[in-house]
Amino acid sequence: MTVERNGIVLDLQTRQIANRGQRVRIHRDDGARLVAALLRVMPALLDTSRLVSKAFGAQTADGPARLRDLVDDVNPVLRAARLEVRTVPKMGCTLFDLG
Numbered sequence: 001m002t003v004e005r006n007g008i009v010l011d012l013q014t015r016q017i018a019n020r021g022q023r024v025r026i027h028r029d030d031g032a033r034l035v036a037a038l039l040r041v042m043p044a045l046l047d048t049s050r051l052v053s054k055a056f057g058a059q060t061a062d063g064p065a066r067l068r069d070l071v072d073d074v075n076p077v078l079r080a081a082r083l084e085v086r087t088v089p090k091m092g093c094t095l096f097d098l099g
Helices: 029-041 048-056 063-080
Strands: 002-005 008-011 016-019 022-025 083-088 092-097
Touching (some): 002 029, 029 048
Antiparallel strands (some): 016 022
16 A cells, blocks of 8 residues: 655555655654654644554553654654654644655
């Protein structure tokens, strides 16, 4: 299954994302689910509780902390494809195209 928006393509089976001629592979399944959820609503924000559910499959007490760690893990990979997950305090996250 692929998710495509604004020229950005994410293949969920291989966890590869392509943007502006750059291809990178997200190493974690939950990271790929996070990017897919953000890509579907791009450029809008997705609130933290919905992102936790999308990335990890369920709400947990430590969900927001796990989400912050996941964003920190995924962003260096995404930057190679000129993308970044940006966090807006008390509102949520968005996928931002750096190009």
